[in-house]
Amino acid sequence: MHTDRERRVLDAVHTGVFAAGNWRPAASGRTFEVVDPATELPLIAVADGGPTDAGAAFDAACAAQPDWAATAPRERAEILRRAFDGLVARTEELALLITLEMGKPLAQSRGEVAYAAEFLRWFSEQAAHIGGTYRPAPAGAQRLITHRQPVGPCLLITPWNFPLAMGTRKVGAAIAAGCTMVLKPAELTPLASFFLAEVLSEAGLPSGVLNVVTSSDAAALVAPILADSRLRKVSFTGSTEVGKILLRQAADTILRASMELGGNAPLIVFDDANLDDAVEGTMVAKMRNMGQSCVAANRLLVHESIAEEYVERLAERMAALRVGRGTEDGIEVGPLIDEKQRQKVAGLVQDAVTCGARPVTGGLMPGDRGYFYSPTVLVDVPATARIAQEEVFGPVAAITTFRGEDEALTLANQTRFGLVGYVFSRDISRAFRVAEALETGMVGINEGLVSNPAGPFGGVKQSGLGREGGDEGIEEYLSTKYMALALQQN
Incomplete structure (x- = not known):
């Protein structure tokens, strides 16, 4: 049995599909149980999302993208900073939640909360420093201008081992860059992602920027999003085998892909x-x-x-x-x-x-x-x-x-x-x-x-593509637009 404190923390967590700023049950009405690995007992039942829920969440992300991309960088930064403060202020309840769903000792869960929060603070500092260039062409008649823009709607898929930190590492960068997203947390540990969505909403993140959908069938959930021509990027942390499958699917629509895969x-x-x-x-x-x-x-x-x-x-x-x-x-x-x-x-x-x-x-x-x-x-x-x-x-x-x-x-x-x-x-x-x-x-x-x-996390060979964190982390969510300006001669 779980203690009264554990039950209070669990009862305070939203467990539905989070789309367009609203929590609701899965369209099918189905749920699945999250299990405490230390006791093998169920903790709580959460929404078992399907393609309909994925579609609603992605529609919300696409609808929110133009306004979010146009939001002032300083505003995005301040939202992330408030979310950092919000996570730190709720460290104890969030650490307990992570321990319950994932199993790590409370001291390590507190460490994960601190680590996860730092991604929000780091990317809050990056948001207002997205730059570009202005330089003369070698021949002298033109000026070459580069401008950085958000890539657009993203699909973010996180693993079970660091359920909060792997979320903030992706979500923080996407928010700072001006991208909207659908977050698909691991089936085994979805509760920290629900908590994160709540904290970001309280910090002022507009509806539709972050949408969260859980499922007992990840492949069925993400397939329609990956096939949608409006999707611009997929970021995945998990096994090399699953990463290869996602890369094959991403090839059909030439998606930007970040893959943080297995190690040895x-x-x-x-x-x-x-x-x-x-x-x-x-x-x-x-x-x-x-x-x-x-x-x-x-x-x-x-x-x-x-x-x-x-x-x-x-x-x-x-x-x-x-x-x-x-x-x-x-x-x-x-x-x-x-x-x-x-x-x-x-x-x-x-x-x-x-x-x-x-x-x-x-x-x-x-x-x-x-x-x-x-x-x-x-x-x-x-x-x-x-x-x-x-x-x-x-x-x-x-x-x-x-x-x-x-x-x-x-x-x-x-x-x-x-x-x-x-x-x-x-x-x-x-x-x-x-x-x-x-x-x-x-x-x-x-x-x-x-x-x-503050360091660029990522590997080579079959350990992945791209980097998360550091100065490089936000680059994964930005595209470069080049403009050639002809200077009129007097």
């Missing part, structure tokens, strides 16, 4: 690394969100001369983590999102052991309720193990040793993914040399946390 992050610890920093950085890079993060360290590559001490320290830290329901005091590791994800993690661990890896700690599914998996350390993980090629998305540290820098880079780049990598070394020349050679869009140097609203 290498974390390299050289023999000259500060072990205290390396272990602490590994814990951050590996265990944030129970390892359910696209930037989680997936393959730990450790120099053979320090491997024994590194493993001993890391295993001690991992074994000491408290596992349980995220609402309880002192809990550091919550459940995985659902049973399917837990079985995937267990399967990857078992495959690694079968291939010759040795478990040092963990590898258990504790308790009889909730999708928990104990923090796990594996050593001697061979390149043939699936965990060396697949994103584990769970609390499993898979360790492989190396002898030299070239071998470490070969192992690190031996993947179709390229989102992020981590390097630990006190030799600054080596650190930068390796960072530049890593085939990734981001690198943490003696740092286990790379995510920052």
